[in-house]
Amino acid sequence: MATADSASIRVLRIEGLPIVAVLLILVVAFMIAAPEVFLGYRIYMSFLATVPPLLVLAVALTLVIAAGEIDLSFPSIIALSGWVLAYCIHELGSPWLGLGLALLSGALVGYVNGILIARVGIPSIIATLATQFLWGGLTTVLSQGLSYSLGDVDQLLLWRLLVGRIGPFPVQALWALGVALVLWLVLNRRRFGEHLLFIGDNAKVAEVVGVNVAREKIRMFVLMGVMAAFAAVLLTLENKNFFNTQGGGYLLEVMAAVFIGGTSVFGGKASVVGTVVGSFIIGMVEAGLVATGLQGFWVRAVVGIVFLAAVVGHLIIEEPDRGRTVLHIVRGKLAFNRKASS
């Protein structure tokens, strides 16, 4: 009995497995509700085209949250780096320079965040809230509130390499999964990643075992900045358009994707695989609900339900004691209701 129990727990502990189950349940539910849409391949190709920016952001944010920090400034990087790219393509006609400067601008924002948090000592939630305003506002000034239409951008080699199509398959999905794979390795197989986990677990412990906490945090925010800039590049090229509020909708969705995936809000524990699946869940719910005929304003409520179910599910698996309490409460309530009704 005991061994069967531990064996089942071991199976449940395969990274991201519970959340993969949630994704499959959702897909099956949508297949039943809207078979004409979800039994074809087109809807999945559409997901693979639209989810990558969200996925890249969420995977990078997973490392930040693993270290017990937060970054609220990435929506402004989506705007700023997107503008840098659009400006270089539209005004200067040099897309490769645009790519380089876009990534560099993301790194710069991340570096400033890192310095403010790790050296000056401002809590990350405050520092990145401030820089979100700063860089977002600066982008509005730089772009003078205008948007750029990049209609013929699909003629560029850069466009074909980053967001082109192989048959019906969107290339950005490969880039996003590549980013996820690299960051999985960084988190789980590099010293840097292990240091982030220990910092998130307990920064004092990290310090006494010889981790240079400030340096690793700065590196982490630079990485987050570069990844946000890469997401901005994918988004701007896919949309063939830049507008100065283009990062706005991402903040909550990206955080939801990370937490649905099972990363601990307390730091020290993170699942890149979970985040990847969480990103697809977030990306799918909206399109799925619209396809099933439910009105668009149900989207957030359904995301909320999935979010809560996922978080409680992770709790039951990761912390059996607290999980048992939850189950106990639920059973108690059910038993009470039965008694009351009989």
Next chain:
Amino acid sequence: MQPEQNGITQRVRAPLAAQTWRHIVRLEKVDMTFGRVQALADIDFQVGRNEIVGLLGDNGAGKSTLIKIVSGVLRPTAGGIWVRDGPIDLDDYSVRMAHELRIETVHQGQTLGEKQPLWRNLFVGRQILGRFGFIDVKKEKQIADQLLRQAIGFRGQGITAESTVRDLSGGERQGIAIARAMYFQADLIVLDEPTTALAVSEVRKVLAFVEGVKAAGHACIYIEHNLAHVHEVADRLVILDRGRVVGEFAKGEITLPELTNRMIALHEGHARGHG
């Protein structure tokens, strides 16, 4: 295990090769201030080659600050550090360098990442790296399992390299922290209140371990609130009070009741001083 090839390794090679040293570590005229607070003043402190030094003092006397300087966590405001009788450049001194000089510290309370598996806890800060600088997870786990079975004696308790620290009891955690120090072949082990919050049976294990360090020819700095414990195992007692060394006794120079009275007098001195 091959230490990483870098600048630090170059700098520690000479002190490690020295054969005829007297003191594993020596502090001279060390001051430590935090803002306006003087935590340590004019500290002269040394630990012999095979000596157990008990460090005593009230809360806030500066014991933890002193051992954080020894272990490379804090950089002193003034003064000098010698390791194996060789001077240390304070700008270089760090936890990593202390590790490479075979100085290991089990800090008070938490020294382990609670949510991390034991294998990560054993190797964090000096991971075994394989090709392309990736952590050699398989090797780390294998060594961790070996350590758990042999050195720590966790055989048959369901504790493996994959167990997370929060599944362990206080004594088991202390065992892991100490085993980590042993595995890296420390010449000096610094223990900061290792028996706090331990069950009586587990306290005996820690004391036996301290005696084992001595028997193996290594040195130890032992911070302990329980005077009976430290009086029993220490070769020399050093008493700190408000950041200064105020007493030093070799084994046998002071009886346990005398020591107790002296510590009580220090404590009451504070009460009067503040009142």
